[in-house]
Every structure is written in structure tokens, then in C-alpha cells.
Amino acid sequence: MKYDFSRKKKRDAVLDLLLIAVVLGICGFLEANKYNYSYAISIIERSMIYAVVAVSMNLVNGFTGLFSLGQAGFMALGAYVTAILTIPVSQRPSVYYISGINPLIANLSAPITLALILGGLVAAACAALIGIPVLRLKSDYLAIATLGFAEIIRALIAAPMMDTITNGSYGLKSIPGFSSIFQVLILTVVSIGLMVLLINSSYGRMFKAVREDEIAAEAMGINLFHTKELSFVISSFFAGISGGMLAMFMRSIDSKTFQVSLTYDILLIVVIGGIGSVTGSVLGAFVVTAGRELLRFFDEPLTVAGVSIPLFRPGFRMVIFSILLMVVVLFYSRGLMGTNEFSWDGIFGFFRRKRKAVKAEGR
Amino acid sequence: MNEVKENVLKMENVVMQFGGVTAIDGLSLEVNRGEIVALIGPNGAGKTTAFNCITGIYQPTSGVVSFKGENLKGKSPDCITRLGIARTFQNIRLFSNLTVFDNVLIAKHLRAHDNVFTATLRLNLKEEDRMRRETEKLLREQDLYELKDEIASSLPYGLQRRLEIARALATSPELLLLDEPAAGMNPQETQELTDFIVKIRDQYHLTVFMIEHHMDLVMQISERIYVLNFGKLIAQGSSEEIQNNPEVIEAYLGGSEDA
Ligand SMILES: Nc1ncnc2c1ncn2[C@@H]1O[C@H](COP(=O)(O)OP(=O)(O)O)[C@@H](O)[C@H]1O
Ligand SMILES: [Mg+2]
Numbered sequence: 157m158k159y160d161f162s163r164k165k166k167r168d169a170v171l172d173l174l175l176i177a178v179v180l181g182i183c184g185f186l187e188a189n190k191y192n193y194s195y196a197i198s199i200i201e202r203s204m205i206y207a208v209v210a211v212s213m214n215l216v217n218g219f220t221g222l223f224s225l226g227q228a229g230f231m232a233l234g235a236y237v238t239a240i241l242t243i244p245v246s247q248r249p250s251v252y253y254i255s256g257i258n259p260l261i262a263n264l265s266a267p268i269t270l271a272l273i274l275g276g277l278v279a280a281a282c283a284a285l286i287g288i289p290v291l292r293l294k295s296d297y298l299a300i301a302t303l304g305f306a307e308i309i310r311a312l313i314a315a316p317m318m319d320t321i322t323n324g325s326y327g328l329k330s331i332p333g334f335s336s337i338f339q340v341l342i343l344t345v346v347s348i349g350l351m352v353l354l355i356n357s358s359y360g361r362m363f364k365a366v367r368e369d370e371i372a373a374e375a376m377g378i379n380l381f382h383t384k385e386l387s388f389v390i391s392s393f394f395a396g397i398s399g400g401m402l403a404m405f406m407r408s409i410d411s412k413t414f415q416v417s418l419t420y421d422i423l424l425i426v427v428i429g430g431i432g433s434v435t436g437s438v439l440g441a442f443v444v445t446a447g448r449e450l451l452r453f454f455d456e457p458l459t460v461a462g463v464s465i466p467l468f469r470p471g472f473r474m475v476i477f478s479i480l481l482m483v484v485v486l487f488y489s490r491g492l493m494g495t496n497e498f499s500w501d502g503i504f505g506f507f508r509r510k511r512k513a514v515k516a517e518g519r
Numbered sequence: 520m521n522e523v524k525e526n527v528l529k530m531e532n533v534v535m536q537f538g539g540v541t542a543i544d545g546l547s548l549e550v551n552r553g554e555i556v557a558l559i560g561p562n563g564a565g566k567t568t569a570f571n572c573i574t575g576i577y578q579p580t581s582g583v584v585s586f587k588g589e590n591l592k593g594k595s596p597d598c599i600t601r602l603g604i605a606r607t608f609q610n611i612r613l614f615s616n617l618t619v620f621d622n623v624l625i626a627k628h629l630r631a632h633d634n635v636f637t638a639t640l641r642l643n644l645k646e647e648d649r650m651r652r653e654t655e656k657l658l659r660e661q662d663l664y665e666l667k668d669e670i671a672s673s674l675p676y677g678l679q680r681r682l683e684i685a686r687a688l689a690t691s692p693e694l695l696l697l698d699e700p701a702a703g704m705n706p707q708e709t710q711e712l713t714d715f716i717v718k719i720r721d722q723y724h725l726t727v728f729m730i731e732h733h734m735d736l737v738m739q740i741s742e743r744i745y746v747l748n749f750g751k752l753i754a755q756g757s758s759e760e761i762q763n764n765p766e767v768i769e770a771y772l773g774g775s776e777d778a
Binding site: 350353354357358359361362364365368369371372373374375376377378379380386390495 | 574576595596597598600601605606608612613614615616617621624625626628629631633635638639640641643646647650686687689690
């Protein structure tokens with residue numbers, strides 16, 4: 157028994173190392189040939205950024221059982237803070253050429269990591285303020301309040317009196333990009349890693365207790381408000397980080413980048429991956445981001461035997477996408493992973509079951 | 520050996536109204552250290568409401584609830600648990616999708632010294648280790664250790680009740696409130712539960728205040744019994760006194776039970 161156990165551990169460790177090597181290998185290969193694979197790189201980078209915010213949304217919605225829809229707003233805060241702090245000072249006059257730059261921020265700059273963290277902290281601080289009145293109410297109010305908050309943030313960003321800070325509807329450009337795909341990888345792994353550590357800690361257990369039964373959680377000495385606020389604030393911190401990463405990825409942002417549809421995209425990822433599964437969210441981020449690109453085909457005009465098919469026009473891909481989503485939600489409502497997490501045992505078990513099923517059919 | 524009774528729980532003239540409904544109407548009672556006291560009465564009498572007033576789920580409309588002399592007015596349920604009152608629920612409320620082990624482990628966090636940073640960065644290993652060891656010990660004492668990896672909702676009903684009691688014990692209470700612990704149990708299970716309640720009272724130095732319908736259980740182990748009807752206290756005393764009280768027989772025992 158004991159021997160078998162440690163052998164399994166060894167096997168898992170070897171497989172873990174192998175997986176890490178493969179990921180690093182792929183990233184290294186792409187980085188070395190980045191001019192040939194810029195499209196693939198951009199899909200992978202966007203997937204990683206979405207994975208961070210999807211896991212953060214899962215932390216609140218999946219693990220704590222709250223229904224928050226403010227992701228786009230918190231991402232916007234993180235993105236703008238990061239952008240304002242990292243656009244090179246020499247380029248600022250040309251970015252803010254319409255209405256000028258507020259002297260307070262004209263020379264304010266920070267290295268990338270610090271800028272991202274500050275962006276996360278601003279998002280977290282706003283979350284704390286919204287949370288104080290709203291988290292004492294029933295969970296439904298949180299959805300409405302956070303949705304409203306995200307729109308208010310967007311309106312503020314585009315408001316004329318903010319022009320010298322956010323550059324209004326012209327948005328911010330010349331945001332320094334990532335130095336390499338490894339930078340995105342490291343930021344993603346560290347962010348998600350911290351959230352996984354949290355989820356598996358004594359505080360993560362309290363989040364789950366609140367999700368399972370609020371009255372019982374309280375009877376076990378868990379302060380509902382503090383616990384919800386903690387989860388909400390930490391989730392928003394990482395949403396802010398991912399917003400900052402998105403700003404660096406896109407190099408230019410404006411208030412339209414952070415519409416409600418962005419939140420819905422993230423929600424989609426969480427649902428498709430499995431509410432309450434971190435690996436599900438990561439997987440979902442890749443599936444949804446890559447799937448969306450593959451479906452781009454439907455946006456191109458299609459001509460079959462000289463007849464142009466009228467359905468195939470820009471926007472049609474979103475229709476297909478929505479239908480696929482509905483199918484998933486209706487027939488596969490637990491998502492790709494349910495509430496399970498990735499494990500090698502799970503993988504082997506999956507294939508063993510598959511093989512058995514095939515054998516059974518063969519008879 | 521002086522037998523001075525130390526008062527643990529005291530309710531004085533507690534009234535609880537919901538809109539026009541008066542669920543509890545001037546309830547006064549006392550529970551002393553080390554006692555097993557029962558609260559009985561027909562369905563809808565206000566027993567569970569009384570528990571909810573003690574544990575902070577409801578704030579009484581008027582009257583005072585105090586624990587070891589401390590007024591509980593305005594205190595939240597988690598705060599009251601911290602003071603040393605634990606409870607179970609009439610309709611079992613476990614963390615259904617979590618394991619037996621995690622159900623108890625969560626309750627252990629109440630007395631832990633860590634914060635979200637030390638916990639996330641695993642700088643609280645000593646505390647975490649202590650919580651896990653105590654959980655293991657408690658589960659072994661409660662004969663639930665073999666089931667530690669089972670999902671709570673997958674346990675049979677009787678074991679879910681046992682787990683709920685174990686989870687309450689994990690908060691290290693002085694006063695344990697049990698809301699119909701024998702509900703849905705057959706006579707043999709009820710007898711086991713009866714012995715079990717006495718055992719945990721002695722083992723963990725508890726004071727027990729319970730709501731129960733099974734009269735054999737109540738009569739066997741309760742030092743004192745309070746009888747509630749339509750939110751009002753109609754009788755109190757030892758099991759003999761209650762059994763022979765005509766008003767109680769009329770209100771409660773007369774109908775279905777053959778006491
Ligand atoms: N939250 C509430 N709102 C309105 N009425 C309530 C509430 N809780 C309990 N009651 C009422 O209080 C009365 C007593 O209920 P309860 O304490 O559950 O009775 P018991 O536990 O003795 O069977 C019932 O009439 C019930 O409808
Ligand atoms: Mg009741």
C-alpha cells in the first residue's frame with residue numbers, strides 16, 4: 157500500500173516536470189520564432205490573461221457562492237492604472253495631444269510589476285468600498301450593484317472632466333507591451349498560483365463553507381460579511397492585475413475595451429470550464445479564446461458555386477458562438493471540469509474509462 | 520464539594536414577534552452548568568425560535584438573553600459561537616458538498632491564530648497542523664474517522680446528525696444546543712443517541728439544552744424540562760413533575776403520546 161502510494165507520487169512528480177517542460181518548450185519555440193507565430197502567440201497570451209480573470213471570478217462566484225458581475229469594471233481600473241504608470245514619459249505629450257495631461261500624473265511612472273500591483277490594489281480598494289454596503293444584502297443585489305459599478309467606471313473613464321487623466325474617448329496608446337511570452341506566463345502562473353493557494357487554505361475552506369450554507373457557516377463562528385468581503389476584494393485585485401495585463405497585451409485601450417460584454421465573456425469561460433474548478437477556468441479560457449478565433453471563418457463572406465451565402469457576414473460568428481454556449485449550458489451544465497481539478501489520476505482514470513467503454517461497445 | 524449552581528444560560532421575559540405573529544411570548548428560563556435541560560412542546564410552539572433568539576439568528580423583540588452573565592443583545596451568530604454556544608439544526612445543515620473531515624476542520628478555524636496572508640503563503644503550518652490533528656482526534660472519538668473522506672451529503676441520515684454534532688463540538692463550546700437530535704430515528708437509534716448525549720456531556724464538560732419530541736429520551740436524561748405552548752411557558756420541572764402536570768398532558772402529551 158505505502159509503496160504503491162509513493163510510486164504514484166513519483167510518477168506524478170515526473171509527469172508534472174514533463175508538463176512544465178512541454179509548456180516551457182512550446183513557449184520557447186514560439187518566442188524563438190515569434191515573427192512566424194505572432195497569431196498563435198497572441199491567442200495564447202490573451203488566453204492566459206483571460207485565465208487569470210476567470211479564476212478570479214470563479215473565486216467569488218464558484219468558491220464563495222456570490223454572484224458578482226463587476227469583472228470588466230475592475231479590469232478597467234487595473235488597465236488604466238497600469239497604462240498611466242507605464243506609458244513612457246517621453247511619449248505622453250503625443251498620447252494626450254488633444255486635451256493635455258494632468259500635471260499630477262505627467263511624470264508619474266512605475267516599473268511594470270509595480271504598476272500591475274498598484275492597478276490591482278486600486279481595483280481591490282474600490283471593491284472594498286462597494287462591498288461594505290452591498291455584501292450585507294442578499295447575493296442578487298451584488299450582481300446588480302457590480303454590474304452598475306462597472307458601467308459607472310466606464311462612464312467615468314469616458315467623461316470629459318477625466319480627459320487629462322484617461323484621455324477620454326481617444327483612449328490610451330503607446331502602452332509598453334510584454335517583453336516576451338514568458339513574462340505573460342510568469343504573471344499568469346504567479347497570479348493563479350496564489351489564488352490556488354488561497355482556495356486550498358483555511359480561508360478558502362471558509363469561502364466554501366459560506367457557499368454551502370450561510371447559516372451553518374455563521375454557526376461555526378464564520379463572520380459572513382468579513383469572509384465575503386475578503387473573497388470579493390481579493391478577486392477584484394486579480395481582476396485588476398489581469399486588466400493591467402490586457403492593457404499591456406493590447407498596447408492601446410479605451411473605455412469600450414471594458415464593456416459588459418467583456419464580463420460576459422469571462423462568465424462564459426467560467427461556466428464552460430466548470431463553476432468551482434480552477435483548472436476548468438484555465439481550460440475554458442483557452443477553449444473560448446481559441447474557439448472564437450476559429451469561428452472567425454463564419455465572419456468571412458462565403459461563396460458556394462457562385463452563390464454568396466447571406467448568413468456569412470461579420471457578427472455571424474457570435475451567433476454560432478452563442479448557440480454553442482447554449483448547448484453547453486443546457487446539456488453539459490457542469491462545464492468541462494464540473495467542480496473537479498486536474499490530476500494525473502483523473503487523466504488516467506478518464507482514459508481507462510474510455511478504453512473500457514470502447515471495449516464494451518466492441519463486444 | 521459545594522453544589523452552587525452556576526448559571527450558564529438565562530432568558531428573561533423574551534418576546535419574539537414576526538409582524539403580527541408572536542412566536543415567543545415572555546419566555547424566562549435558566550440552564551445551569553453541567554445540566555441537561557429539555558425544551559418540549561407541540562409543533563409551532565416556538566422552540567426553534569427560542570434557539571434562534573439565543574444564537575443571534577433572530578434579535579428578540581424584547582427581553583434579555585444572557586450567557587454566563589453576558590448580555591447577548593446585538594451580537595451576531597458567529598460572535599455568539601465564539602463565546603461558547605454551539606448548535607445543531609432541526610433540518611440538518613451540513614456543508615453538503617464538502618468532506619466529513621472538512622466539515623469539522625472548518626469549525627476548528629474559530630480558535631485558530633492566522634490571517635489570510637499567513638494562510639495563503641503557508642506560514643501558518645503549525646496552526647493548520649494543530650487544526651488537522653484536533654479534527655482527526657475529534658473524528659476518532661466520534662467514530663467518524665473511517666468516513667473522513669466521504670462527502671457529507673452521501674452519509675446516511677443518522678450519521679449526518681452525528682457529524683453535525685461533531686462539527687458543533689469542534690467549536691469547543693460550553694453550551695450545546697440540540698434541535699430535535701432524534702428526529703427521524705428509530706427506538707434503537709434514539710436509545711444510542713440518549714447515551715451519546717450523556718457521554719459527550721461528561722467527556723467535553725458541556726451543558727446541554729435540547730429540543731426533543733422523543734419522550735423516553737427526554738425523560739431519561741433531562742435534569743429539568745421546560746414546556747412551551749403557543750410561545751408561552753406552561754410548565755417546568757423534573758420529568759415526574761412534567762409527566763404528572765395536567766396542563767402539559769392536556770396541551771402536549773394528551774394527544775399522541777402515551778405518557
Ligand atoms: N422567520 C419567521 N417569520 C415568521 N414567522 C416565523 C418565523 N420563524 C418562526 N415563525 C413562526 O413562529 C412559530 C414558531 O415556530 P418554531 O419556533 O419553528 O416552532 P417549533 O420549533 O416549536 O416547532 C410558528 O408559527 C412559525 O410560523
Ligand atoms: Mg422546531
